[in-house]
Amino acid sequence: MSSRQASLPSLHIDNVAVMRGNRMVLRGLSVTARAGDVIWIRGANGCGKSTLLRLVAGLLTVTSGKIHSEGRMALADENLALDANMTVEDALRFWADMDGASTEAREAALAAMDLQELAHIPVHFLSTGQRKRASIARVLASGADIWLMDEPYNGLDSASCARLDEAIIGRAAAGGIVLVAAHQPPSINVAISLSLDSQGVAI
Numbered sequence: 001m002s003s004r005q006a007s008l009p010s011l012h013i014d015n016v017a018v019m020r021g022n023r024m025v026l027r028g029l030s031v032t033a034r035a036g037d038v039i040w041i042r043g044a045n046g047c048g049k050s051t052l053l054r055l056v057a058g059l060l061t062v063t064s065g066k067i068h069s070e071g072r073m074a075l076a077d078e079n080l081a082l083d084a085n086m087t088v089e090d091a092l093r094f095w096a097d098m099d100g101a102s103t104e105a106r107e108a109a110l111a112a113m114d115l116q117e118l119a120h121i122p123v124h125f126l127s128t129g130q131r132k133r134a135s136i137a138r139v140l141a142s143g144a145d146i147w148l149m150d151e152p153y154n155g156l157d158s159a160s161c162a163r164l165d166e167a168i169i170g171r172a173a174a175g176g177i178v179l180v181a182a183h184q185p186p187s188i189n190v191a192i193s194l195s196l197d198s199q200g201v202a203i
């Protein structure tokens with residue numbers, strides 16, 4: 001029982017502030033997420049949503065405060081992170097191998113984002129929305145406990161938005177944690193709705 005509990009993902013953001021350039025972007029931000037939680041982050045352009053995801057991913061360092069997490073993470077942001085010259089399938093396989101993900105997980109991710117018919121074409125042939133779906137499939141295939149998704153709905157048609165909703169609900173239901181930065185209100189039930197004002201303060 002105790003070892004199972006120890007493996008549950010968690011995220012503690014404690015009184016975090018971060019300076020970017022000469023500007024304080026986030027201030028006094030505290031959030032706690034547990035297995036099964038979806039956190040929806042909203043706020044105006046430049047308020048710090050991407051900054052927060054990159055801090056959690058460990059790609060940026062806090063100026064003050066602390067972030068502690070348990071669990072493997074995968075980030076989908078504006079960087080595609082897929083080799084444009086590889087086929088969709090090979091590009092996803094590259095990451096799945098790095099993540100130690102199974103063939104089944106990779107195929108399930110392709111199916112979840114309706115990419116099977118595009119699996120054999122090079123990534124650079126994909127349309128904007130198709131590229132977005134491939135980037136989301138990379139996160140789905142990773143088997144990561146904590147998904148960090150920056151504007152994942154941008155560029156997706158309504159069917160793909162529904163597929164993404166389903167994937168997020170599924171990850172949370174399976175005991176994961178999902179952070180979504182988005183401009184639109186949540187289309188699914190979320191445990192925590194985090195609105196940042198223009199100073200990066202939770203309101």
Ligand SMILES: Nc1ncnc2c1ncn2[C@@H]1O[C@H](COP(=O)(O)OP(=O)(O)OP(=O)(O)O)[C@@H](O)[C@H]1O
Pocket residue numbers: 020021022023025043044045046047048049050051052
């Ligand atoms: N490398 C950097 N150096 C200095 N300032 C930066 C850097 N990257 C981002 N910023 C600034 O940090 C602030 C927060 O940016 P961030 O990308 O987190 O905003 P956001 O809420 O995700 O915005 P959007 O809704 O436009 O995606 C912005 O004012 C931005 O100009």
